[in-house]
Amino acid sequence: xxxxxFLATTAFYAAMLGILIAAxxxxxxxxxxxxxxxLAFTLIGIAMLYFxxxxxxxxxxxILLYVGAIxxxxxxxxxxxxxxxxxxxxxxxxxxxxxxLPLGLVGFILISAILKTPWxxxxxxxxxxxxxxxxxxMNQYVFPFEVVSLVLLVALIGAIVIARSE
Amino acid sequence: MHIxxxxxxxxxxxxxxxxxxxxxxxxxxxxxxxxxxxxLNAVNVNFIAFSRSFASSPESGQIFVMFAIVxxxxxxxxxxxxxLNIYRNQKTIYTDEIHLLKW
Numbered sequence: 405x406x407x408x409x410f411l412a413t414t415a416f417y418a419a420m421l422g423i424l425i426a427a428x429x430x431x432x433x434x435x436x437x438x439x440x441x442x443l444a445f446t447l448i449g450i451a452m453l454y455f456x457x458x459x460x461x462x463x464x465x466x467i468l469l470y471v472g473a474i475x476x477x478x479x480x481x482x483x484x485x486x487x488x489x490x491x492x493x494x495x496x497x498x499x500x501x502x503x504x505l506p507l508g509l510v511g512f513i514l515i516s517a518i519l520k521t522p523w524x525x526x527x528x529x530x531x532x533x534x535x536x537x538x539x540x541x542m543n544q545y546v547f548p549f550e551v552v553s554l555v556l557l558v559a560l561i562g563a564i565v566i567a568r569s570e
Numbered sequence: 571m572h573i574x575x576x577x578x579x580x581x582x583x584x585x586x587x588x589x590x591x592x593x594x595x596x597x598x599x600x601x602x603x604x605x606x607x608x609x610l611n612a613v614n615v616n617f618i619a620f621s622r623s624f625a626s627s628p629e630s631g632q633i634f635v636m637f638a639i640v641x642x643x644x645x646x647x648x649x650x651x652x653x654l655n656i657y658r659n660q661k662t663i664y665t666d667e668i669h670l671l672k673w
Binding site for chain 2: 413416420423424427428430431436439440443446447450453457461462465466469470473474477478480481482484494496497500506510511514515521523532536537540545548552553555556559562563564566567
């Protein structure tokens with residue numbers, strides 16, 4: 405293993421650890437605005453993972469759409485309901501113990517299934533670039549592509565209709 | 571650089587569980603939407619890891635991630651619009667104080 409590979413592997417695991425810490429802070433802090441900032445850190449870290457996994461186009465989409473658009477929406481919602489995000493008021497339920505029952509169940513099933521499966525992975529593929537993605541999207545996946553664009557259009561019109569004032 | 575796929579899968583499971591914890595324990599509806607975004611991202615990382623490690627059709631995983639991101643954007647837009655509407659009508663977005671549909 406060369407030095408460069410060692411550094412890349414270390415950086416990958418460090419990014420995973422950073423994402424887990426940012427996500428844990430995101431769901432536990434009281435101030436909802438801080439929670440939104442930690443969500444932005446989580447999303448940027450996941451974009452870094454996409455770069456490491458050679459999905460550069462998806463990493464760019466992640467930064468443009470999640471960190472750009474969805475974060476803006478969430479920060480808007482936090483600020484418009486700012487009276488509710490008052491850090492003096494508890495933002496989580498009192499009895500958190502009952503939450504850990506479904507959490508432990510789901511976690512046990514997921515992780516035991518992952519550890520028991522013998523993964524027969526092939527060698528890493530050559531990187532998929534944007535040209536291949538675009539060709540697949542226009543040939544094999546053209547019908548889901550059109551459906552999803554229709555869904556997005558309807559959802560955005562619906563959001564405007566729901567949120568506008570009378 | 572070769573990361574074993576089960577490391578990535580365990581990592582995404584933990585990330586999914588963190589999001590699930592947030593979705594179950596938050597009182598604030600915006601906080602629940604934030605936790606759902608974390609869960610969706612954990613699933614997307616799984617798609618990318620599988621598309622890189624298994625031989626059949628490497629671009630399919632990335633295209634599914636694109637669809638998931640678009641649907642997450644639609645979810646966020648509609649969800650936050652509903653939250654704002656509830657806030658305007660009920661003057662609260664704490665999910666334990668909204669009992670409009672509770673029998």
